[in-house]
Amino acid sequence: MADMQENNKTKQSRRNFLKKAPVLALGTIAMAGCNSEYFQQNFKILSKEEKDKIVKNLEKKYSEKYGKKFSVSDKPAMDNTLFAYALDISRCVGCRRCVYACVEENNQSRDPQIHWIQVLQMNKEKGIDFHDADVHYNPDQVPVEGHFYLPTQCQQCENPPCIKVCPAKATWKEPDGIVVVDYNWCIGCRYCMAACPYGARHFNWGEPSIPNEEVNPVTHYLGNRPRPKGVVEKCTFCVQRTREGKYPACVEICPVGARKFGNLLDPNSEIRYIMENKRVLVLKEELNTQPKFYYFFGV
Amino acid sequence: MAKKNDESRRNFLKKLPFSIGSTVALAGLVFHEINSHNKPRVKSISKKEANELVKTMNSNIDGKLSPKPAPNKNA
Numbered sequence: 209m210a211d212m213q214e215n216n217k218t219k220q221s222r223r224n225f226l227k228k229a230p231v232l233a234l235g236t237i238a239m240a241g242c243n244s245e246y247f248q249q250n251f252k253i254l255s256k257e258e259k260d261k262i263v264k265n266l267e268k269k270y271s272e273k274y275g276k277k278f279s280v281s282d283k284p285a286m287d288n289t290l291f292a293y294a295l296d297i298s299r300c301v302g303c304r305r306c307v308y309a310c311v312e313e314n315n316q317s318r319d320p321q322i323h324w325i326q327v328l329q330m331n332k333e334k335g336i337d338f339h340d341a342d343v344h345y346n347p348d349q350v351p352v353e354g355h356f357y358l359p360t361q362c363q364q365c366e367n368p369p370c371i372k373v374c375p376a377k378a379t380w381k382e383p384d385g386i387v388v389v390d391y392n393w394c395i396g397c398r399y400c401m402a403a404c405p406y407g408a409r410h411f412n413w414g415e416p417s418i419p420n421e422e423v424n425p426v427t428h429y430l431g432n433r434p435r436p437k438g439v440v441e442k443c444t445f446c447v448q449r450t451r452e453g454k455y456p457a458c459v460e461i462c463p464v465g466a467r468k469f470g471n472l473l474d475p476n477s478e479i480r481y482i483m484e485n486k487r488v489l490v491l492k493e494e495l496n497t498q499p500k501f502y503y504f505f506g507v
Numbered sequence: 508m509a510k511k512n513d514e515s516r517r518n519f520l521k522k523l524p525f526s527i528g529s530t531v532a533l534a535g536l537v538f539h540e541i542n543s544h545n546k547p548r549v550k551s552i553s554k555k556e557a558n559e560l561v562k563t564m565n566s567n568i569d570g571k572l573s574p575k576p577a578p579n580k581n582a
Contacts, residue, residue, distance in 0.1 A: 297557075298564040304575035321579045335558025343578060349571035356561055463572065487552040502549070505560045 250377060251390040251429065262392075263429060270425070270434060274418075278425045280433055283451045285384035290472040291445050292385070293456075294482045295359060296506040297489075299466035302327050302350045302357030306458035306467065310361075313446060313457035314432040315424055317416030324410065324443040325361045325458060332356055336489075361458075362387065362408040362443035363491065363499030370400035370409065379440075385472075385500055386445050388430040396438040405492050406499075409442045445469070472500070 248254075248262060263280045270278040307325045316322045328341035332354050341358070351357065368387050371379050378393040379400055401409040415437045427433040428448035435441050446456035450469075454460075459467040470479035482488070488502035552560075 297561070301572055302574060303572040304577075307578075308575050320581075323578050326578070330561075332562055335561050336554055344580065346574070346577045348573065350574045351571065356564070483549060487550045487556075489552045489554070489557045490549075493551060503557075505557075505564055507565060 248392055250393050252377075252380065259429075266429070266433060270427075273434075274420050274423045274425070276420070276423060276425045278427065281428045281448060281451075282430075283428065285382045285386070286451065288471075288473050289384040290500070291364070291450060292470065292472045292479050292483075292500040292502065293364070293445065294468040294479055294486075294488065294502045294504055296466040296468070297356060297358065297503050298505045298507045299464045300327075300357045300359060301464055301466075302329055302345070302352075302355075303463065305461045305463060306359060309457040309461035310443070312422060313424055313449070314444075315416075315418050315427070315434050316441075317412065317414075317418065317435075318422075319417045320412075320414045322410045322412070322416070322441070324408075324441070325359055326407075327357055327359045329355050329357055358503070360406060360408070360491070361501070363406050363497065363501040364443075364445060366498035366500060367496060369403040369405070369495075369497060373399040373403040375399065382430075382447075384451075386447055386450075387442070388444055388447065389440060389442065390430065391433070391435050391439045391441070394439040396440065398440060400440055405495055405497065409440050411440050412437050 249258070251259070254262070259282045263282050266280045267278045270276075270280070304327050307323050307327060310316070310325050311318070311323060314324065316324060326343050328338070328343055329345040329352070330337060330341050334340050336358065345352070345355075364385055364387055366381075366385070368381060371381060371387065375397060376393055376395050378395065379387065379389045381387050396411070398411055401411060412435055416435055418434060423434070424432060426448060428444075428451070431444045431447035446454075446458075449456060455469055456467075459469045468478050468482060470477035472479060472483070474480060482502070482504060486504040486506075488504045490499045490502060
């Protein structure tokens with residue numbers, strides 16, 4: 209009797225297994241066919257070979273999507289480099305050319321619209337007052353009498369509050385001082401947006417749309433590569449350009465030369481000259497975020 | 508004599524954590540100073556001073572430019 213019961217049990221268990229086998233097999237096939245992005249580790253701990261493989265996959269994916277040959281760089285920070293930015297408030301005329309150069313260079317979504325740079329128009333009499341600032345100003349000609357302009361973007365803080373709150377460690381400060389986001393690792397919780405006192409981070413609420421003919425195919429994994437829906441993005445000091453020894457797009461486009469950029473550790477750099485010879489203003493200094501984005505008055 | 512020695516040892520042990528703490532802090536400061544010697548010191552300006560400068564600044568740009576479109580209201 210006991211033997212029969214034991215035999216039944218074995219049969220039952222075999223039947224159960226055979227019932228589940230097709231589901232398991234299908235699951236395994238689906239997993240194998242799945243995009244390897246889902247099984248990717250945090251970019252910081254990937255080996256060179258793993259990075260190369262991911263970059264190649266992304267290049268293929270973007271090239272197919274946009275019908276252009278894409279390059280995705282994973283170039284690391286250079287030695288003895290600490291990037292910083294300076295902006296001459298007395299020169300800025302608020303023409304927003306920097307905003308649109310940034311949009312084009314960094315593949316920002318046109319609809320829904322994302323702008324990493326925001327130019328604020330402020331009243332000269334009231335001074336620097338964010339509550340009274342107007343980002344939607346639209347006169348025929350700028351600068352408008354009695355007003356001045358304060359462009360804001362990621363301040364690339366030395367002590368960034370945004371990276372401390374990220375539960376997934378998907379955002380961090382690189383050795384050259386640039387705060388970056390791993391878009392494949394970001395879970396879209398937006399804690400970093402809440403923590404940033406400068407409103408510099410933006411969330412992709414919808415699938416970003418970039419016209420094929422306008423997309424910039426020269427990209428960096430941590431910078432301007434097209435982002436998916438549901439992740440946070442921000443200014444990276446044009447990491448794809450600056451790590452190749454070029455200026456950020458906003459610096460190049462500025463028609464009045466209000467924007468300065470360079471390596472703080474290079475004693476002969478323009479940024480170093482400004483730091484040593486001008487008195488500079490950092491936004492919300494009392495928060496001890498230690499921005500590497502300095503405002504100054506040239507005249 | 509033994510009691511005095513005990514007392515002095517106890518006092519020494521009491522102060523030991525503070526001595527270690529201050530030595531570590533001092534070493535940390537020296538290390539930080541050595542590491543940061545290459546960075547320039549920031550001569551910062553207060554917001555009040557900046558607001559005064561804003562009022563008096565003269566833009567040296569002649570002429571005006573047409574601005575690029577304003578961002579969408581919902582952006």
